[in-house]
Amino acid sequence: MKFNSFCVKESKDKVTTKPHVLPIYATSSFVFEDINQGMDIFTGKTEGHKYSRYGNPTIDAVAEKIAKMAVYGSELSAFAHMTSSGMSAISVALTSLLKAGDTVLSQGNLYGGTTELLQKIVSKSDIKTLFTDLRDLDKVEDTIKANLDIKLCYFETPANPTMACVDIAGICEICHRHGIITVADNTFCTAYFQQPLLLGTDIVIHSTTKYMNGHGSGIAGVIIGKSPEHDELIWTTLKLTGGTCNAWDAWMVNQGLKTLSLRMDKHSSNSLAVAEYLSTHNRIKQVNHNGLPSHPDYELAKKQMSGYGGMMSFEIDGNVQDGIDFMNRLTFCTLAPTLGDVDTLVLHPASSSHLNVAKEIRERNGISDGLVRLSIGIEDPADIIADLQQALDN
């Protein structure tokens, strides 16, 4: 072999003992011993990796862990597929399970990107979405009876950023009686605080970009479900539309999962302390936190969630400019359009996460121009409160 050919060849793997931490398999393909092995792997006769869009040891290990977390403590088993983003998880779940002529039933107060996806992209395949108040179960049942083409009910609970909750067990019971598939976005709670699959939901999606990663260091998502039929439909769509996760981002999620419970407990106690502080401040009109008895879904949240996480929102008594001035005065909290990181983040939904949602839909669902969203971190709560206080009082 010539020197230049030698340079091109892959280096020999020198692993002797098993690594303690899951390795990142940064490889697009896997090598076959001979063509027969390749054919057996491609036809599914033998298990084995072939091409990372079709599976990769790093991604598969993290997906398996997430699947187990989703049904932890129960007799159920689940499948999970990691995706390139939370939006990829949502779009793959919807496009795998729906066909032209179907209707989706959903709520008006979803994460803005999901509302846009339903209205601008999913609709192109002749799939309609009906938005209604999913908290009103009688209305849900009436809507289903009046619209026989509803095939899937998509909900987010708690919803971004109003913290509105949907009664998961209640809605799943109604949907299943009518043969409707249920899909829940569990990004805010994670499986640590809420397990929709155990409450009857068919499919759960997460933006793992948020609490599962927890450190703001990557973009990824996951689709989790229980039925082999859904697994097959979702996996086929995912690998053919190319929305699979990459090994690096899956690995970052793996690191985050190790401290998920510690972080979620601290996010939860910190956010409640901040919510209690803000609700006593005379410049605050309304505080949305599931742990405040004043929240309309306080009882429901207590029933189906074992903790609150770090998300909350509030409205300053004043005009839009007052809200902008408040945010510009913050020095400890960071203005950033994401959530679920270890540090406290502030966002103005009307000009970012919900920018492309029609104003009347936003306002009807409590996302006013003056609403501020907080993703409370795991710092010392005194520092977070002191910053909010100086920005409100100055």
Ligand SMILES: Cc1ncc(COP(=O)(O)O)c(C=O)c1O
């Ligand atoms: C509740 C919720 N679901 C889904 C998404 C989309 O996730 P990603 O940005 O990872 O695509 C977001 C993003 O903010 C979100 O807040």
